[in-house]
Amino acid sequence: MNSCERMTPEQVAQLALAITATAEVLGQSLTADAAEMMADDLADYAVGAVAGALKACRRELNGKLTLAAILQRVQAADGRPGKDEAWAIAMTTNDEFETVVLTDEIQLALAAAKPVLDAGDKVGARMAFISAYERFVGQAREDAKPANWHVSVGFDANRRVEAIAKAVQMQRIPHEHGQKYLADMRVVPVTEDGRALAGLITGEATRPTPAVRERLQGVKASMLEMRAASAERKDEIRIEAANELADRRALLLRQVEELASGRASHG
Template sequence: MLSSDERAQLAGAICATAETLGQTISATAAELMADDLAVFAPADIRKALQACRRELTGKLTLAAVLQRVQAADGRPGKDEAWSIALTAGDESETVVMTAEIRLAMVAAQPILSRRDVVGARMAFNSAYERLVSAARAEAKPTTWSVSLGLDPARRVTAIESAVRMQLITQQTGTQYLTDLRIAPITIDGQAIAGLITGSTAEPSPHLREKLAEVRQIVNAAKARQKREQLKKAQADRVDTYLRKRKFRAAIAAAQRKEASRG
């Protein structure tokens, strides 16, 4: 939040910016605009006013300033956000994403699981734009987090790239890399990974029990699906038999009718 002195300076900068655009703003109006902008960082406000002086051809408005302040918050556009979200769907990839991308992907995931990419993208864009608008209206800063993938080499590359792009701090990146280098892969982790890779590793008794429960659920679902398939196949056979019998009966009736005429 800006101090009272900073708000007064901002009001003066707003009046000066308006003047460069051939407009006169009252001190009261400038103070009100300064109050609305006070939740943002001073550097971002200065850049936004500078952009207004360079880009606007009409009057200076609060909406024009807000648009430029918010565009500088580092949140990716919806197309870039969707690309990041899709990359995160690959379990081997390590992805750095914002909170809004993560939440929007939750809305799109059920549609994407049905392989409706177009519908999933539409749902994602709608949710993402709504989340971003709400965050910007509340002046929430952009927060990036790391979603670690299974590929160790890609983890390091993604984290180092995020530090270079200043999405995460050097300290955060260093901590992630340190944890990756010193944290051993547990036996349970190897066992879970083996479900995907096909390799074998003996899990702990607790995990073994959980995996057994999962297998029971999966096997029960498979058995139920097989029973339903058998029922459907039997119903199809009965239906085929009845239709054939009805067809033969119709032919026989036609033949009897023709014979009676002769």
């Protein structure tokens, strides 16, 4: 939920009762004022996330119920990956053929670590990335911002479908967003496996249309051209591919700048 979409007064009142009941289960007496104050502090988060956190507290806590204990569990359930998984996702962006589904915080942290990575110090880059990532995640959680997953599209059409299908399965992007991403893609999966994966998201698996077959023929012709091309033409093709990669990286940088300026305007 958005940080501006607070719980309604009725939901806050119900939450205060749930907090009081949870404290009693843990053998703690909590005043109505204290429960209401805690509920108000939690009102920027999703109702379901807070309810899940209270349930986890009842199961896991041995001592007193605290706001920090509830917040820790609310934030841990926001879907943001841990630092090691985030680093692995960030490194996948080095492969221009790979489609990557990443969060705003991964993208911002990768931009912060990029100068160290470009210098060839992968260990230092990982340390810089993790430090920045934990800082960005901590700020986002403090602001009660939900995880925002988005897609960085790679050149390989089949990997696009694979990545999006996995993101939908892991509930990182909604099913309808997965359908939209596939509909917006200009190159369809070029294998039966790719089309089958697309069918899992779109709900339909069909034979290629004449237009798609024509596009696939274009891909095959391009491959044949590369195979038969002179050394000079091969260099031209490689330059074109490098330019496409540069365009993709420029887009990622623009997105980072927009995210950074957005954070500054809300800071």
